[in-house]
Amino acid sequence: MLSPDDQELLDAATALIRQRYAVGRHHIAAALRTQSGRIVTGLHLDTYVGRASVCAEAVAVGQAMAQIGAADPITAIVSVRHPRPTEQNQNIQVVAPCGICREMLRDFAPDSRVLLADEGGALKSYNPSELLPLKYHRKP
Incomplete structure (x- = not known):
């Protein structure tokens, strides 16, 4: 069972991807909450040269x-993915952040919770350090 705050976050990401989904352009949206309760969203920027793409997170x-x-x-x-028109399952689903985003979350949101779906589809929260253990750190 999601808390009202987590449901609001999931709803914000879902609403954004429903509104802005475009094949080959935008298929993932993310929403984050700050300590004061403010919600900020982001949209995946897909490019023809994959290395230039930018993740929603x-x-x-x-x-x-x-x-x-x-x-x-x-x-x-939380991040959600809109299915392609050719996929059988047309439900928007929660997706895990990629490795680069896990690294970024450890740097910019180390005490946050990342909402992910478990094998049964239930949402659970994880700390970024659980998603990227033994992170590289520069020595001072």
Whole structure:
């Protein structure tokens, strides 16, 4: 059972991808919540040259840093994927952040909760350190 706050976050990401989904352009949306309760969203930017693509989580975190700054830390984030028109299952589903985004979340939201679906489809939250253990750290 999702908390009302987590449901609101999931609803924000889902609404964004429903509104902005475009084949070959945008298929993932993310929504994050800050400590003050503010919700910030981000949209995946797909490019023809894959290395130039930008993940929805990175867009959302960048938006939060630009609009709010680090004084209002990120407390939770969720990402959802819109299926392609050719897929049988047309339900928007929660997806896990990629490895690069896991690294970014450890840097910019280390105390946050990442909402993920377990094998049964139930949403659970994980700390970024659980998703990326033994992170590389620069020595001072």
